[in-house]
Each structure stands twice: as C-alpha cells, then as structure tokens.
Amino acid sequence: MGKLISSILIANRGEIALRIIRACKELKIKSIALYSDEDLRSKHVKSADEAYYLGPPAPAKSYLNIDKIIEIAEISGAEAIHPGYGFLSENETFAGKCEEKGIIFIGPTSAAMALTGDKMKCKEIMTKTGVPTIPGSDDILEDVDKAVEVAEEAGYPVLLKSAFGGGGRGIRLADNEKNLREEFEMASAESRAAFGKSGLYVEKFLQGIRHIEFQLARDSSGNGRHIFERECSIQRRHQKLIEFSPSSVVDKKTRSKIGEMAVRAAESVDYLNAGTAEFLRDEKGNFYFIEINSRLQVEHPVTELVTGIDLVKLQIRIACGEDIPFQQSDLNLNGSAIECRINAEDPFHDFVPSVGLIPDCNLPYGPGVRVDTYLYPGCNVSGYYDSLVAKLITWGQDFNEARVRMSNALDEFIIEGVNTTIPLYRTIMNEKNFINGNISTDYLEKYEILKLMQTQIKESSLKTSDSSIAAALLYSEFLKGQNAVYNSSKELSLSDWVRAGNIKNGI
C-alpha cells in the first residue's frame, strides 16, 4: 500500500462528518472540520483535530459556499476534501475547483460527475450501454406549460423531478394538470434551495415497484466492483426511511447479473470512487436503471455491516490512487443489516420538522447495534439543515434477527425535546407485511401504516397508564409535602418518603 495523505477537510456536518472523522483517526490522517454559527457547539467540531469557521447558518453562506471552503482548505493545508453526502457532494463545479487547486476530491472526477448529475444525459449513455432505463421525458422542462404537455403524453400520474437533485429532494407526484402546475412552483423552489439551481423533468410514475440499489466502487486503474444491493423500498414521498441488505427478492443469480450491469454503468461514465447505481424493480422482476448517485450514501453502513468493508476508508484509499484491495469473488454477504433513518419530524402531524434543544437522550447499545449520530445531551437540532439526527443500524445472522434487534433498539432509543420518526419505525418493525417482505415504494399508503401507528400509540398509552398515573400521584403528593407549612398533620409527606428512601439507599 502506498503512502496516504496526511490531512482531510470535511465539507459537511452532522453524523456524516463524524463518520468521516472516525475513518481519518483510524488511518492517522488529520481531520479538519468546518462549522457555521449554528454549529459552534456541534459534535463534529469537538471531535475533529481542527475546526474552521465558515459563516452564517444559511447553507448558501456556509456549507454550500464553494469559495470559502476552498479558501479554508488552502489556509489549513488540507490535502484532500471529503464532501460527505448532500451539500456539495454532487456539485461538479466544486469537484472541478478542487482539481484546479490540486486538492484531492474524495469522489468521482468533475467530468464523471457532470455526466451522472445530468440525469437526461446519463439515461442516454445507459441506453447505449445496454442498461435498461424507465420510459419518460428526455428534456429539462424550462416552464410549466412544457411539463403539462409532456405529462399528458406520458399519462398521469407523473413524477416531477429535479435534474440536478438527488436524495429524493425536489421530487413531487402529480395526478392531474392542476396538481402539476401547483407542484411545479414548489418543486423548483425546493430544488433551488437544496442545489442552488432549478431544472425539472417529468417521468411516468410506475406503481407497485421496489427501489433496489447497488453499492459500487471503482479505482483509478479502472477496476470496478459492486458491493451487493440495498433494498430501499420503504419510503415516504420518495425519501428513503428504511434500508436493508440483502433484499428478499434478489437471489445470487440476480445479484451478480444486476451487479455486473451496475459496474458496466459505472464504466460507461468512467466513474471513480464509491457510488451507487439505483434501480427500480417492477412486479415481474425487471430492473430499470434510474441514476448513479455519485457520492457516499446515507445508507452505506448497511453494506458495511454485511460485508465488513469500511467504505469511507476504501474511498480515501481510492482517492490516494490505490487499487481496490479485493476481487469481486472475494466478497461475501454475511448475515443481514437494517437501517432506520431517525428524522426530527413529527410522524403524527404530517412529518413537520421538529427543531430545538435536546435536553437528554439515550442511545441504544447491545449485540449487532450501531448508531451513527451527532446527538448528545444538551445539543441542538437546527432548522437550517437536514432533519436526519441519527441512523440506527442493526445486524443479525438473518433478516429476522436484525429486525428484532432493531425493534428492541428503537425501544431503547430516547430523544427528548423533539419529535422523531422512531414511533413509525417501531410500528413497521412489527408489521406483518414488512416481516414477510411484502413491500413496495407505496408501502406506507398501501398498508395504512400511519393509521396503524396511531392505533398502536393509543394502545401503548393505555398499557402504560398504570405507570404514568402512579408517577402523577407520587409527584402530586411530593408537591403537597413541599408546599405544606410544617403543621400538625401526622401524615408523612412524600418528600419524607423520598428522603427516607434516599437515606436508606445512601444517596
């Protein structure tokens, strides 16, 4: 193995910044963090070897500020930049600037990124390479009238997607023309906010489908590998909620067939480093290529747990010019892993964002449990950035063991101060269709999961009512005891009981 670089600037925040810092520490590479005013007390600032100030909280002025980040990279002497996911991770201008300045960008080349980022062009290349794609529009729509025209041709319902997007941001479903016109404005605004540019296209919406993706890696010598699939069908409004590997509908033969197709797709755009080829699978078992995500995915830990490969360390080695240290045939799929994305959103009220101070939290532990998070008691969940506050990943010898471990870990996971999606995942982990693998991208609506969650939360409140009433009674008594002036009452107040208990327990 060759000599690795000595420092990496992490152009990101939150749990992914921490994940990258950990990889740096393992490789004895200096980690350089960035922070906005909002992140002064964030965990990635505390964990990194160095931390540099970026600017005001708004992403455009901080984590999306290319000039400022490059300036800090030069001042700090960073040899490489890891962009994480989101923010600038798929921004070819940023990757290009790094190349210009001689800073290693840990990801694909700006040229490859320009191809994968332009979904229309990418689709065209795939068709030429013999990788099947979904039927749909093949132009960026500059105005709403053009969108309506294309939608009418393809037939409603249609998906409105951002050509520069990723991670499901800016994707909207439209059932009719009125709907499409409304959504067009919202979607282009959302796209601008997240990626700094608009540019939408329309695609026919397929029903009853699964979203299955393949992890990819390709080095500068042109060695390409696929590191198996992740099943990402549990989504809400095209945002992935739960991912797992292996998928129950991918057998060994399909795995190598689609995996090889994914490697071919990566070759056709001369891809470099880790990436993901996303596919949709219809009920007949046909796979359609949708896009290459030219970054480390949020759900990469799932693959790490079933293969034992540290993808971030692999990324760093590839970026330093090393070859991938394993052959395709060396890879083994070991057991099963599930990830739940814990978002600070209220699942009982249309998933509205929930922000603020976290007075206390309790992270789950135990066999096969991994938590990637920036949470700590006293930290803050900011409204300026993504709602993902933690990723809970469990491993088991089979799907069922991983699932039961997840269910228990979710029970242990306590986050005070904000609402999170934990109650939703508790419901899903014990829902029969999920257990039996009857899933598709419309799983939440099809099986009325939110309604089931509402019912279950009522049942659980009733079940724990004995405890909550007991607590209320004890506390009321305690206050009575505190407020009462020492009087003739012969009854001992609760404060005396507590005191008696404390003395006995030596507190």
Added chain:
Amino acid sequence: MEFKINNLDNILSGSISESSVDGKIIATINGKEHSIRIIGLKNSILEFILDNSYRTAKIIEFGSSYIKMIMNGEQIVLKKHSKLTEILEKSLAIGGSSSGEIKLYSQIPGRVVSIMLKSGDQLKKGDPVIVLESMKMQVAVKAHKDGCIRDIKVKVGDTVSRNDVVALIE
C-alpha cells in the same frame, strides 16, 4: 383522582391508599391495587418500582389541571379530569376556538419563502397561505377555516417561530 391521558377516550382513576415510613406505598389505579416503592426524585426525574418493575418519569410541567411527563421517550399529558372541566372545555370549544379564531399560526419554526395570498383574497380551509422552509423542506401553512384574508403578518425572508401569527383570516 380521575385522569385522561393524551388522546385516549377512557377516563382513568388513581389514588394513594396507604403509605408507610419505610417507603412502601399502596396505590389504587384503575380499580386495582399496586405496590410502589420510591427510588428517588432528582431534577424532576422520578424513579420508582411499580409491582416489581422499574419505572422512571421525567416531569416536564405540573399545572393545576394537568401533568406533562416523559416516559420511555414518549410525552404523556395527564389531564386531571372532572365533570366541571369537561363542561368548561365543551363551552369553550363552542364559544372560542376553531370557527371564531381569526389568527393563523405557524405550526413550525422556519423561514418564509413565499406568500400565496394577499389581503382581501377569499380562501377555503386547507388552502396554503404562506410557505415556510425548515430542514430543507417546504411546508405550507394552511388556512384553518374558510374566509377572507384580513392581513398577512409576515414577509418573504422573515424567520418565524412556532405558534407565531402569520395571517389573520376573517
């Protein structure tokens, strides 16, 4: 004492029936006797053993008519229930809230990215009035009733907190 919990319809009850100096308490909850032993109370965190199982509750708020606590990560609101509060609530609901309230509140903190309507516009319940951005998501603040916009209280670029008044609807 009678209680109502969260959105449950059931009326539940509980009272302390016996206590002794060594810290053992007998409470009657929902008609059944339970034994309780207190472990401690510190920084509003109450720890106790209920029928041989460990329990802990963090008391968040203690009002004259309700108690707000966190148990197992879930927020639980216990309302002290009585015939009188029920009657009061009903009469308040008729007289005050939904139909008569003219203020439209923002349900989340966020930045105003667009304003869909202006003073004098007619609207129906559920129509988006303004759009906020928080956590990279666009969230519409929707009209809580049919009516006519009397005033928009915010402008594009403003930052609003949760429960700020964003518009008046008559």
